[in-house]
Amino acid sequence: MTSEPHSPAQPAVAVILAAGKGTRMNSDLPKVLCPVVDRAMIHFVLDAANDARIGKKIVVVGYEKQAVRDELKTRNDPEIVFAEQNEQLGTGHAVQMCLDHLQGHAGLTLVIAGDSPLVQADSLRTLIDHFEKTRPALLLGTLTKDNPEGLGRIVRDASGQFTGIVEHKDATPAQRAIQEVNMSTYLFSTPDLLWALENLSNDNAQGEYYLTDCARLLHEAGRAVEAMPVLKDCESLSINNPDELKLVDQTMRAMGYA
Secondary structure: OOOOOOOOOOOOEEEEEEOOOOHHHOOOOOHHHOEEOOEEOHHHHHHHHHHOOOOOEEEEEEOEHHHHHHHHHOOOOOOEEEEEOOOOOOHHHHHHOOHHHHOOOOOEEEEEEOOOOOOOHHHHHHHHHHHHHHOOOEEEEEEEOOOOOOOOEEEEOOOOOEEEEEOHHHOOHHHHOOOEEEEEEEEEEHHHHHHHHHOOOOOOOOOOOOOHHHHHHHHHOOOOEEEEOOOOHHHHOOOOOHHHHHHHHHHHHHOOOO
16 A cells, blocks of 8 residues: 655644643643743744744643643744643544644644754754655654663664564563664654544553554555654653753753753
């Protein structure tokens, strides 16, 4: 089965996941509004999206959604729109909340996390350029990491083609030795994304809809899924607690963001 037609004429759209509370942050703020380098972290994600020539940015809000809306209104960007995830039912569910904004779009949809302020615009541009050349159903931006503990591994066949993502807890010893990891940077052909979202199931222990399952569904349907290890080391830095927030802040200041 081949991927649905993809139109390069339409500007890329981004879905930015920003609905979480960030329970380990010890803050009443929604996670994406916690400051790094004296700005709410989501601003850096939006800056990178703009620098990568993204058009519409669909921000998925949930916890303290009005606070996120009010903060982003200060950007005066008419291409920022919002979708609401009022129940936290997984990353796939969050993107499902964007269906009204995605219907009719035949181009590229980038899905990234709003709590990843070190996302690099040049990495996104490299991925977008590759996507436009190869036109897969899904292109994953990945990273080769010396210590991939806790991260989902990218599994490839003997010819180097993507076959799946296996979470650390489910990985065999051989799979845990894989150093290429999923960093939740997804570039979808929008028609393929809509197909995958329609077929997404929450038949798992958590009862949630996972975006990683879209990669499996598309691969099993014979649609092209690629993984490209072009992300930089700094893009692997996550923010889940105050210590990680401090580290990212220090790293960004050292990189010249201040």
